[in-house]
Amino acid sequence: METIFNSLIRAFYLIVTLDKSFTEIVVLSFKVSGGALILASLIGLPLGAFMALKTFPLRNTLFGIVNALLGLPPVLVGLLLYLFLSRRGPLGFLSILYTPYAMVIAQSILAFPHVCAISASAIRGVNPNLKLLCKTLGATEFQTALTIIREARFGIITAVMAAFGRVISEVGAILIVGGNILGVTRVMTTAIVLETDKGDFELALALGIVLLSVSLIINTLVSKIQSRYVHLSQSERGFLQ
Amino acid sequence: MNSKYLSMCLFVIVAVACLTISTGNLSAETSIRCATTTSLQNSGLLDYILPLFKKKTGIRVDAVAVGTGAALEIGKRGDADFVFVHAKDLELKAVQEGYFTNRMEFMYNDFIIVGPSNDPAKIKGIKKASEGFDKISKSGSLFISRGDNSGTHVKELSIWKDSGIHPKGQPWYLEAGQGMSKTLRLASEKSAYTLTDRSTWLADKDKPELTLLLEKDATLINYYSVMAVNPQKNPAAKYTEAMEFINWVTSKEGTDAIREFKDKAGNQLFYIIEKH
Known part of the structure; x- marks a missing residue:
């Protein structure tokens, strides 16, 4: 009990004084996960919108695949990416194994299904009468699509935030492809693993507190957005019917 | 919660992205990668000697700490430039297979x-x-x-x-x-x-x-060795810089630093093999 209490006090001290060993790791975490989120959104959002708005062959199969990928195990992503990026692997010429770039790629693979599947289902969930309304008002297909996506904006933001929550707290993949190198690829989760190993609980706890706060903030925002979304769509449904 | 608030959220995300891209490449300093064992990292030796080497030569050493078996595998695949390990038989076998060169057994505990x-x-x-x-x-x-x-x-x-x-x-x-x-x-x-x-x-x-x-x-007795990844097997390995580290760590300056390294209670943790 004494260990926990003492470590907690020292952990708060690290946070309050913005200790360099602590801030460096937090900043890198946000850079890596933020970068991964952008990459995943650049591919996942357009694909999600396309899947939701267009009918094409194998559309349901594609939905099935993306939904299945939601449960992709991070360590498997790490292992496969390691084999690809290793100098003996097919992408070895890039020589990015054990760099932040490899970590960004790993996390964007993990974030992509969340961004794509949740935004697609949000866009699909928009009241179908809206499409008819746009058409009667003489909108082109592109304008109609834009209007529908605009209606689904809360759902899309939820998708991006859910993906961020997944990657910022992920450890399996980035430990394998990042290597947990001090000052280069050591992020919050991998540092917690190492510091716990070393019995250095204060830094581990300080980083844990930051992680917990991040996920609390994200979840609060998501639930606020969702309640707003439900409220909005109800009023609009009334208008459209 | 209005759309202004939401666009602010988006703005923050975009800002983080720009930050990532602009500062993605840390710097142009030379760095080499060392695959090593958890004992050297967990004891704090690496955190003690690597900055000394960087100060002397300007070369940053990135240490990936795993077990010796895994460290040798990383070196064999060419994903590191040198290894710092402790399993003589495995090391000699890997040297014989041509994966490593310039093996120096120099330290023990x-x-x-x-x-x-x-x-x-x-x-x-x-x-x-x-x-x-x-x-x-x-x-x-x-x-x-x-x-x-x-x-x-x-x-x-x-x-x-x-x-x-x-x-x-x-x-x-x-x-x-x-x-x-x-x-x-x-x-x-x-x-x-x-x-x-x-x-x-x-x-x-x-x-x-x-x-x-x-x-x-x-x-x-537990002997530690350093050895460079053989550039003939892995042409991308930074052999020159790896040798610079191997020469430094086995020199008087490097070995003195290892002797001086103490744990919190003041115990010496690693010893140098005296040359006959």
Whole structure:
């Protein structure tokens, strides 16, 4: 009990004084996960919108695949990416194994299904009468699509935030492809693993507190957005019917 | 919660992205990668000597700490420029296969057998490691093995071989598959015996409830070597810079730094092999 209490006090001290060993790791975490989120959104959002708005062959199969990928195990992503990026692997010429770039790629693979599947289902969930309304008002297909996506904006933001929550707290993949190198690829989760190993609980706890706060903030925002979304769509449904 | 608020959220995300892209490439300094063992990282030696080397040469060494077996694999694949490990037989085999070159065995510490303080197998006072292992197996007390093909694991298996016992699959023999500190913690929680290197044992801040029971057998000496990845096998390896480190760490300056390195309680953790 004494260990926990003492470590907690020292952990708060690290946070309050913005200790360099602590801030460096937090900043890198946000850079890596933020970068991964952008990459995943650049591919996942357009694909999600396309899947939701267009009918094409194998559309349901594609939905099935993306939904299945939601449960992709991070360590498997790490292992496969390691084999690809290793100098003996097919992408070895890039020589990015054990760099932040490899970590960004790993996390964007993990974030992509969340961004794509949740935004697609949000866009699909928009009241179908809206499409008819746009058409009667003489909108082109592109304008109609834009209007529908605009209606689904809360759902899309939820998708991006859910993906961020997944990657910022992920450890399996980035430990394998990042290597947990001090000052280069050591992020919050991998540092917690190492510091716990070393019995250095204060830094581990300080980083844990930051992680917990991040996920609390994200979840609060998501639930606020969702309640707003439900409220909005109800009023609009009334208008459209 | 209005759309202004939401666009602010989006703005923050975009800002983070720009930050990532603009500062993505850390800097243009030269860096080499070292695949090494958890004992050197967990004891704090690397954090002590790598900055000294950087100050001297400007070369940053990025250390990836895994077990010796895994470190050799990383080196064989060309994903590191040199290795800093401790399993002589595995090392010599890899050198013979042509994966590594310029092997220098220059530093040592020793292994010790630790266990619960009430010592149910009565190994305290025994001089030979293999005899101690024999007693542990006969008493049926738990023994935790690293089980990860690390240098410590390789040493442990050779001691079992000396004692003529096949521990694998026995109910009292548990394979952790974890680093040294985690294995010590596991042994502490389960009141079990285990083999550890002395530096990890001394440097561990959260002292497990174990006692040192057997030490100073000649077979328990733990030699560390550095060796460069052979550029003929892996042309991308930074051989010149790796050799610069190997030459430095085995020079007077490097070895003095290793001798000076102490744990929090002031114990010297690593010793240098004196040249004849």
